[in-house]
Amino acid sequence: MPEQTTYKKGLDGVIATETKLSYLDVDAEEIVLLGYDLIELAESKQYLDLVQLLLRGQLPDEDTRPILEKELKKEYELPEDFFSLFHKLPKKTHPMDALRTGISALAGYEKDLDERREDEIRQTAIRLLAKIPNIVANSYRTLHDEAVIEPDQTLSYSANFLYMITGKEPTAAEAAYFDQSLMVYSEHEMPNSTFTARVIASTNADIYGALTGAVASLKGNLHGGANEAVMHMLLEGGTTDGFRHLLYEKLTNKEKVMGFGHRVYMKKMDPRAALMKEALRELSAERQREDLFEMCEAGEQLMKEEKGLYPNLDYYAAPVYYLLGIPIDLYTPIFFAARTLGLCAHVSEQYANNKLFRPRVLYTGPRGLHP
Numbered sequence: 001m002p003e004q005t006t007y008k009k010g011l012d013g014v015i016a017t018e019t020k021l022s023y024l025d026v027d028a029e030e031i032v033l034l035g036y037d038l039i040e041l042a043e044s045k046q047y048l049d050l051v052q053l054l055l056r057g058q059l060p061d062e063d064t065r066p067i068l069e070k071e072l073k074k075e076y077e078l079p080e081d082f083f084s085l086f087h088k089l090p091k092k093t094h095p096m097d098a099l100r101t102g103i104s105a106l107a108g109y110e111k112d113l114d115e116r117r118e119d120e121i122r123q124t125a126i127r128l129l130a131k132i133p134n135i136v137a138n139s140y141r142t143l144h145d146e147a148v149i150e151p152d153q154t155l156s157y158s159a160n161f162l163y164m165i166t167g168k169e170p171t172a173a174e175a176a177y178f179d180q181s182l183m184v185y186s187e188h189e190m191p192n193s194t195f196t197a198r199v200i201a202s203t204n205a206d207i208y209g210a211l212t213g214a215v216a217s218l219k220g221n222l223h224g225g226a227n228e229a230v231m232h233m234l235l236e237g238g239t240t241d242g243f244r245h246l247l248y249e250k251l252t253n254k255e256k257v258m259g260f261g262h263r264v265y266m267k268k269m270d271p272r273a274a275l276m277k278e279a280l281r282e283l284s285a286e287r288q289r290e291d292l293f294e295m296c297e298a299g300e301q302l303m304k305e306e307k308g309l310y311p312n313l314d315y316y317a318a319p320v321y322y323l324l325g326i327p328i329d330l331y332t333p334i335f336f337a338a339r340t341l342g343l344c345a346h347v348s349e350q351y352a353n354n355k356l357f358r359p360r361v362l363y364t365g366p367r368g369l370h371p
């Protein structure tokens with residue numbers, strides 16, 4: 001028998017690894033990202049700055065940012081005929097499953113899957129960050145019998161991502177809201193998907209396998225899948241009164257209300273949700289959709305009063321994506337595209353200081369049986 005240690009269901013509160021990448025300091029209300037506060041970064045920087053920070057350890061300056069942008073743009077293209085893969089899938093395939101298939105398929109094109117050197121893994125991360133938005137947008141298009149939209153090198157990274165999704169060149173303001181959402185989704189310490197990726201990487205499996213597993217984890221509605229569920233719930237509610245009624249019904253039926261609660265922030269508002277709430281306030285005023293903002297605020301108020309629960313990021317990111325004209329099925333794939341950054345940094349860190357994850361169990365089954 002292993003030495004008895006405390007068992008925590010769902011590894012609640014258990015320290016799983018050391019990391020220099022990020023830490024949720026709930027008391028200080030800070031999401032620490034390599035020493036910086038994620039919210040401060042999201043208010044003043046761009047997603048590409050975070051790419052440089054998480055993969056290369058420091059924020060870029062005016063000289064290094066364009067170099068990084070060029071590196072990414074050089075890698076936008078996917079292998080020839082890549083999207084024929086998606087023509088063969090059933091039309092009802094969820095975009096997260098298409099993304100999982102796409103990332104898995106990309107592995108076959110990598111020149112050396114056994115490479116584990118930190119600088120090389122970080123170059124692979126650049127390739128993944130360049131290609132995943134293309135897979136997200138165009139696997140969806142292919143499954144919907146729409147023409148593939150080639151990446152536009154003249155647009156910024158985030159503007160191009162949004163352009164490939166909607167087919168329209170975004171305004172500077174739309175691109176900025178989207179970029180900010182990518183930043184707040186980019187990295188968040190040790191959620192289930194990051195843990196999944198590190199567990200897979202700890203067997204010395206390649207980064208494509210680690211990310212493929214992480215897509216599967218993120219799809220679940222207790223994790224990334226919640227953003228899509230939130231939007232369906234808002235649409236089902238329809239009006240503030242309708243939404244309130246729906247939430248009461250869910251609480252009476254003891255159903256989980258998507259977009260509320262969090263393993264780490266359980267009794268506090270997720271700081272990222274507060275930032276997206278401000279984005280929604282502005283965007284809904286610009287679009288004369290104050291009704292949507294009011295509905296969300298009424299839901300927030302009700303959940304606080306009835307359950308003492310606060311919104312997480314998915315609650316306010318979903319209506320922001322809705323007002324940006326993004327199809328609901330793409331909300332979780334976009335979350336994954338943004339999180340590719342944090343995942344790659346974690347996988348790289350795992351390789352650099354590896355120890356196989358292999359916990360023990362609290363056995364509750366029978367003993368002493370004989371065939």
Ligand SMILES: CC(=O)SCCNC(=O)CCNC(=O)[C@H](O)C(C)(C)COP(=O)(O)OP(=O)(O)OC[C@H]1O[C@@H](n2cnc3c(N)ncnc32)[C@H](O)[C@@H]1OP(=O)(O)O
Pocket residue numbers: 010221222223224226255256257258259260261262263264307309312313314
């Ligand atoms: C970006 C992200 O991935 S953030 C997470 C996105 N996921 C969601 O929004 C899904 C809805 N939320 C949840 O299911 C949960 O809050 C989780 C899974 C995120 C975290 O919860 P856990 O730490 O595992 O706590 P658990 O699910 O056990 O909940 C504890 C209690 O709060 C209640 N609770 C927690 N979240 C909710 C919710 N959203 N709606 C209703 N009740 C809830 C539970 O029913 C439980 O009550 P009980 O003790 O009376 O049984």
Ligand SMILES: O=C([O-])CC(=O)C(=O)O
Pocket residue numbers: 185187188190191192223262263264312313
């Ligand atoms: O931290 C978590 O458990 C989930 C979450 O908010 C994220 O992955 O962004």
